Amino acid sequence: MNRSIVLVLMTVLTFTLAASAGSISGKVSGVSGESVVYVDTIQGKTFPAPAEHLLIDQKGLLFQPHINVVLVGTTVDFLNSDKVAHNVFWPSLMQGTKKLPGKNLGTWPTGEKRPYKFDQPGVAALLCNVHPEMAGYVVVVPTPYFATTDKSGSYKIENVPDGQYNVVAWHEGAKTQSKPVAVAGDTKADFTLSK
Amino acid sequence: MRLTHWAVGFCVVAMVMAAVPYGHAIPAFSRQYGTSCSTCHVDFPKLNDFGKAFKDAGFKFPKDDETFLKVPPVMLGAPAQREMWPHTIFPGSIPGLPAIGLRFNTFFQVYGRNRNNFRPPDSTDPTIPRTDFQPGLFSIFTAGNFGSGIAFWADEDFSVGGSQADGGLGDGYLKFHNIGRLLKLPNDSLNLRIGQFEIDLPFSPARSWNLSGWDIYDEANFGALNGANPQNVNNSFAFSSPGQGLEISGGHQYKGYHYSLAVINQNTSGNTAAADNISPAVGLFSDSNFKDLYGRFQYRFNLERDPASRNEIQAAGATGPRDHTYLQLGTFYFYGRSVQRATGDTGVLVAREPFYRTGGDFSFNYHSLNLFGLYMYGHDKNLLPNAENTGFVSGVPAHFNGGFLEADYLFYPWLMGIMRYDRVQSTADFINGQSGESTNYFSPAGSTRNRITPGIQFLIHANIKASFEYQFRPPQRVFDSEGNPASSPFRTNQAVAGLEWVY
Numbered sequence: 001m002n003r004s005i006v007l008v009l010m011t012v013l014t015f016t017l018a019a020s021a022g023s024i025s026g027k028v029s030g031v032s033g034e035s036v037v038y039v040d041t042i043q044g045k046t047f048p049a050p051a052e053h054l055l056i057d058q059k060g061l062l063f064q065p066h067i068n069v070v071l072v073g074t075t076v077d078f079l080n081s082d083k084v085a086h087n088v089f090w091p092s093l094m095q096g097t098k099k100l101p102g103k104n105l106g107t108w109p110t111g112e113k114r115p116y117k118f119d120q121p122g123v124a125a126l127l128c129n130v131h132p133e134m135a136g137y138v139v140v141v142p143t144p145y146f147a148t149t150d151k152s153g154s155y156k157i158e159n160v161p162d163g164q165y166n167v168v169a170w171h172e173g174a175k176t177q178s179k180p181v182a183v184a185g186d187t188k189a190d191f192t193l194s195k
Numbered sequence: 196m197r198l199t200h201w202a203v204g205f206c207v208v209a210m211v212m213a214a215v216p217y218g219h220a221i222p223a224f225s226r227q228y229g230t231s232c233s234t235c236h237v238d239f240p241k242l243n244d245f246g247k248a249f250k251d252a253g254f255k256f257p258k259d260d261e262t263f264l265k266v267p268p269v270m271l272g273a274p275a276q277r278e279m280w281p282h283t284i285f286p287g288s289i290p291g292l293p294a295i296g297l298r299f300n301t302f303f304q305v306y307g308r309n310r311n312n313f314r315p316p317d318s319t320d321p322t323i324p325r326t327d328f329q330p331g332l333f334s335i336f337t338a339g340n341f342g343s344g345i346a347f348w349a350d351e352d353f354s355v356g357g358s359q360a361d362g363g364l365g366d367g368y369l370k371f372h373n374i375g376r377l378l379k380l381p382n383d384s385l386n387l388r389i390g391q392f393e394i395d396l397p398f399s400p401a402r403s404w405n406l407s408g409w410d411i412y413d414e415a416n417f418g419a420l421n422g423a424n425p426q427n428v429n430n431s432f433a434f435s436s437p438g439q440g441l442e443i444s445g446g447h448q449y450k451g452y453h454y455s456l457a458v459i460n461q462n463t464s465g466n467t468a469a470a471d472n473i474s475p476a477v478g479l480f481s482d483s484n485f486k487d488l489y490g491r492f493q494y495r496f497n498l499e500r501d502p503a504s505r506n507e508i509q510a511a512g513a514t515g516p517r518d519h520t521y522l523q524l525g526t527f528y529f530y531g532r533s534v535q536r537a538t539g540d541t542g543v544l545v546a547r548e549p550f551y552r553t554g555g556d557f558s559f560n561y562h563s564l565n566l567f568g569l570y571m572y573g574h575d576k577n578l579l580p581n582a583e584n585t586g587f588v589s590g591v592p593a594h595f596n597g598g599f600l601e602a603d604y605l606f607y608p609w610l611m612g613i614m615r616y617d618r619v620q621s622t623a624d625f626i627n628g629q630s631g632e633s634t635n636y637f638s639p640a641g642s643t644r645n646r647i648t649p650g651i652q653f654l655i656h657a658n659i660k661a662s663f664e665y666q667f668r669p670p671q672r673v674f675d676s677e678g679n680p681a682s683s684p685f686r687t688n689q690a691v692a693g694l695e696w697v698y
Contacts, residue, residue, distance in 0.1 A: 060262050061230050083258035084245070085507065087515030104514045109503070129515040130245075132657070133231045 038146035049073025063136025229265035300331035300695030312685035493525030595621035
C-alpha cells in the first residue's frame with residue numbers, strides 16, 4: 001500500500017516538473033563551425049557528475065572529437081590510438097578572462113588511456129607538445145543544461161526548468177558571450193559572436 | 196703577389212657561398228600529413244628522432260602511414276592488382292598533392308675592421324666591404340613515396356647568391372627501401388639508393404642548420420708545384436659535394452646500427468659535364484675510369500633505463516615524448532683516385548693519385564643538449580714530375596686533418612644556442628700560403644684554420660627562422676714567395692645574420 005502511494009506521488013511529481021521545464025533554443029551567428037551554449041552557474045544548485053567517462057581519442061594527429069562539453073566532475077579518458085607518441089596538456093583552464101593553472105598529463109603508449117577528472121568549470125584547450133598543430137577543447141560547464149550547435153549554428157537545450165539564468169555561448173577563438181535569459185517554456189536566445 | 200681583383204672577388208663570393216649551407220626542410224610533408232615542421236625537426240632542418248625515423252622509413256610515418264595522410268595518395272593501380280603481377284603493372288601511388296616545397300634565405304654580414312690588410316697596401320683592387328647584404332638561395336624541392344617502399348627526392352637551387360648560374364641540382368634520387376625483405380633479411384636492413392646524392396655523412400652539410408658550413412667538409416686538396424716541399428695534387432673532391440652513383444644502406448638513425456656503402460663517380464676536376472662530353476642522352480660527369488668508394492658505420496646507444504622507452508622512436512618523458520638520451524659513435528672511410536694529365540717530354544703523362552679520407556664521429560644527446568663532433572684525416576698520394584719530365588716520382592703525401600666540435604642547446608623549442616669549434620690543418624694550404632699562391636681570404640697563409648663560432652637561432656614560426664653567428668678566427672697574414680710577410684696581420688672575423696623561410 002505504502003509503495004503504491006510513493007509511486008503515485010512520484011508520477012505526479014515527474015509530470016509536474018516536466019510541465020514546468022522548457023527549453024532554450026536559438027542560433028549562434030557570426031562564426032562558423034561548432035559552438036557550445038550552456039546555462040551558467042545556478043546559485044545554490046549543484047549537479048551530480050555522470051559516472052560514465054567521456055573518451056577523447058588522439059587519432060590521425062587529431063583530437064577526436066575536437067570539441068567536448070562535460071559537466072563539472074566528469075572524468076575524461078584520453079586515448080592514444082596513433083602509432084606515434086603523443087602528449088596531452090592544457091596551458092590553462094580559462095574561466096572567462098581568468099586563467100587557472102593548466103595540466104600536463106605526460107605521455108603514454110599507443111592503445112592506452114589516461115583519465116583526468118575536470119572538477120572546475122572552464123575551458124581547457126587541449127594541446128600536444130609533440131604536434132603543435134593538434135588542438136581540442138574541453139568545455140567544462142557547471143550545469144547539465146548545455147548543447148552544441150549544428151552546421152547552421154542552431155542549438156536546443158532541453159529540459160531546462162523555468163527560471164532566470166545566465167546563458168553562455170562559447171566558440172573556439174571567439175569572444176565568449178553571456179546573456180540573461182528568462183526561461184518560461186520554450187524560450188529563444190540568439191547569439192552573435194565575434195573573433 | 197698575384198692577388199687580382201678577380202681573386203678578391205672570388206674570395207668574397209666563396210665566402211658568401213660558404214655562409215650559405217644547403218639545407219632542406221620539407222613543407223611538402225607538412226601539407227600531406229597536416230602537421231607542423233616541428234613533428235620532424237628540432238630547428239629546421241635539424242631532425243629530431245621522429246624525423247630520423249620518418250626518413251629511415253622512406254619519407255613515411257614508420258607505422259600506419261595511411262592513417263596520418265590528410266591528402267590521400269592517387270593510386271596508380273588497385274592494391275589487389277598485385278596478385279595479377281606479372282600480367283599487370285605492379286600498383287604504386289603518387290602523392291595526392293604535388294609534393295613541392297620552396298625555400299629562400301637572405302643574409303647580412305659584417306667583416307672585421309682590418310680586413311683589407313689582406314691586400315697589399317698599393318693594391319687598387321676592390322675593397323672588402325665592412326657590411327654586406329646578400330641573397331642566399333632560392334630552392335625548390337620535392338620528396339615523397341611512390342608506394343612499395345620507393346622513396347624519391349629532388350632539390351634544385353634556382354639561384355645561389357643571386358646567381359642562377361651558381362644554382363643547380365642538389366640531390367636527386369630514388370631510394371628502394373627495405374629491399375632486404377625480398378631476400379628474407381631483417382626488416383630495414385637493406386636499401387638501395389640511385390642517383391645524385393650527398394654521401395651518408397655523420398652530420399649532413401646539405402641539411403646543416405648552421406649559417407656557415409663545417410669547414411672540414413669543404414676541404415679539397417690543391418697543392419702547388421713550387422716551394423721547398425712541392426705538391427702536385429689537384430683534387431677538388433670535398434665531402435660537401437654530391438656524388439653520382441649508387442648506395443646500399445641499412446639500419447636506423449634513431450637507434451642501433453646504421454651502415455652505408457656507396458660507389459660514386461670520381462670527378463677530379465670538380466666540373467660537371469664538359470661541353471664536348473654531352474651525348475644525346477646524358478652527359479659525362481666523371482673524368483676518370485675509377486669509381487670512388489665510401490663506407491660508413493655507426494651505432495647509436497639509446498640510454499633510457501626503461502627498455503620499452505629505449506626502443507621506441509622517441510623516449511617517454513614525464514611531460515611528453517622527447518628525443519632519446521643517446522650516445523652515437525661512427526666511423527667512415529672514403530677511397531678515390533684523382534687524375535692529372537700533363538704534357539711530358541715523351542707524350543702525355545697521366546698521374547693517378549690514390550687518396551682517402553677517414554675519420555670518426557660521435558653525438559651525445561641529453562634532453563635539450565646535443566654535443567657532437569667529427570675528426571677527419573685526408574691523404575693524397577703526391578706524384579711529382581721527375582727531373583726528365585718523362586714520368587713521376589712519389590713525393591711527400593699531401594695530407595690534412597681537422598674536424599669540428601659543436602654543442603647545440605635548446606633553450607626553448609624556438610630558441611637554440613650554438614657553440615662550434617672548427618679546425619682544418621692542411622699541408623697544401625701551408626704550401627700555397629707560403630708561396631704566395633693563396634687567394635683564400637680566410638686562410639691566406641696559415642697551415643691551420645681555426646675558428647670558434649657562437650650562434651643563436653630563433654624560430655619566428657615553425658617555418659621562418661632568424662639566425663645569427665659570429666666567427667672568431669686567429670690573426671692571418673699574407674706572405675710573399677720568399678716567405679716574407681707581405682701584409683700586416685689581420686683577422687677575418689665575420690658576423691652573419693640570416694633570415695629564411697620555407698613553405
